[in-house]
Amino acid sequence: MTTQSLSDHLAAAYEAPEDDDGRAAFRVNSPDAAEWACRKLAQVQQQIADADSQAATEIRRINDWREHEQRHLAPARDFFESLLIDWHRRLCDAELAEAGSWDKVRHKTRRLPSGEVSARLAPDSWAATDEPAFIAWAKTEWPGLVKTKESANIAQAKTVLRAESTTAIDPLTGELVPGIKVTPGEVHYSVKVEP
Numbered sequence: 001m002t003t004q005s006l007s008d009h010l011a012a013a014y015e016a017p018e019d020d021d022g023r024a025a026f027r028v029n030s031p032d033a034a035e036w037a038c039r040k041l042a043q044v045q046q047q048i049a050d051a052d053s054q055a056a057t058e059i060r061r062i063n064d065w066r067e068h069e070q071r072h073l074a075p076a077r078d079f080f081e082s083l084l085i086d087w088h089r090r091l092c093d094a095e096l097a098e099a100g101s102w103d104k105v106r107h108k109t110r111r112l113p114s115g116e117v118s119a120r121l122a123p124d125s126w127a128a129t130d131e132p133a134f135i136a137w138a139k140t141e142w143p144g145l146v147k148t149k150e151s152a153n154i155a156q157a158k159t160v161l162r163a164e165s166t167t168a169i170d171p172l173t174g175e176l177v178p179g180i181k182v183t184p185g186e187v188h189y190s191v192k193v194e195p
Helices: 008-013 018-025 029-098 131-141 154-160
Strands: 109-112 115-118 162-164 167-169
Touching: 029 115
Parallel strands: none
Antiparallel strands: 109 115, 162 167
């Protein structure tokens, strides 16, 4: 017969209370109780890790199956889409030849009992190929086409200004710096348990 310490007995028997009243009734008041709580926390974290691992395995299996099915079915999908797009393109091209411009093509979408096939003219794509040349031109001809963005450099401000309570102070003049709020740092606690 093995003797079991009180903390080992409690660790084996205790389950976390489900309600807030049960949680409030228990407090850690000694190093032994803290060690017991660490062991219980480690057990719970291991159970969470086990559940995550099992879920990851199942998710990986399902994703592998889905990718296999998608690869297997993609050629058939592409084939039928190409048949429908080719049919719709020929009808739109005939309408375009008759109407003279894309805006006058009436049947850009063809509805069928099982779906629809549509065509849309994408807007023109613009890009600055020589941005410095464009900016130099726009500054003199169309200044509104050039964006200027200013922003506060807080990282640099922290190195040159001084914090007092919730305000920033210019250390050279003692002046309060407008537009800056200092939020004092807080102590953050964490628990790390060894498995």
